[in-house]
Amino acid sequence: MRLPLLLVDPPLDPSGDEARSALRRELLKPEYHDTDVLGRVLDWIDHALDQTVDRATSAPPLSTFAAIVAFLLLGLGLAWLLSRVRRTSRLAGARGPVVEDRTVTAAELRAAAERALAAGRHGDAVVEGFRALTVRQVERGWIDDRPGATAHEVALSLAAAHPDQERRVAAAAGLFDEVRYGDRPANGDQAAEVLALDDALAGVRR
Incomplete structure (x- = not known):
């Protein structure tokens, strides 16, 4: 009569308890x-x-x-x-203020953005374009003039004044921060979208 072969796990060296104790001692070291x-x-x-x-x-x-x-x-x-x-x-x-020169007008900023776009300086076009739309909305009384306001704060004010443009405003504000303070490059389509948003908020048809 053949007895069944029983497979027995080999003894652990160290045992489970010893291994857990060693692990706890190791994790108590300062480097962890x-x-x-x-x-x-x-x-x-x-x-x-x-x-x-x-x-x-x-x-x-x-x-x-x-x-x-x-x-x-x-x-x-x-x-x-x-x-x-x-x-x-x-x-x-x-992150800093959107508009640093409080004496500049929206028309001047918009002209600077268009020159930058035409010259292929898309990052400058994004920055100046967002500044232009911010100052234009202040000039027209849609948002309050808040010196030192960040792009995020401007976006909140613009979204409250133009709820139908909330998504585009948030995207433009995020792009402004990334280009101005995060050294992110921009492309022509992004710059053109910021200028188009300025037109849309101002009620300009092109």
Whole structure:
């Protein structure tokens, strides 16, 4: 009579309780409680890269190539992420007033925006165009003259005065901040849309 074969899990070394205790002791170390997340990520990447290079010396050429490509892609992704984080931080901390010169008129700002658009300076056209529509709405009494108002604050006032244009106003205000304070490039269509919004808010038909 043949007895059934029983599969028994091998004993854990260390045991489950010992492993949990070791993990708790490890997590109590100060290096796990700092706020330098980016530094830890970079340290991890550096360590992983060192291990990959060590293993690559004995790995087949195809595996080595694949590992190099993977780390290049990881590096590019990290660089893109860092650029986004820095741009967002700069934008969040550097937002300023829409109109800095309180003596300039809407007509002057609009003319400057049109010259910039014609010259291919689309970022300048966006900035001057949004300033033009802001000053024009103040001149016509649709919104209050609030020195130092940010694009977000201007957008809230414009949306209250022109609820049917709320979406376009919010988009133009966000674009103004990104171009003026976030160093984001703009294209011709975006600049033209800001000028078209100025016309729409002013009731101009083209």
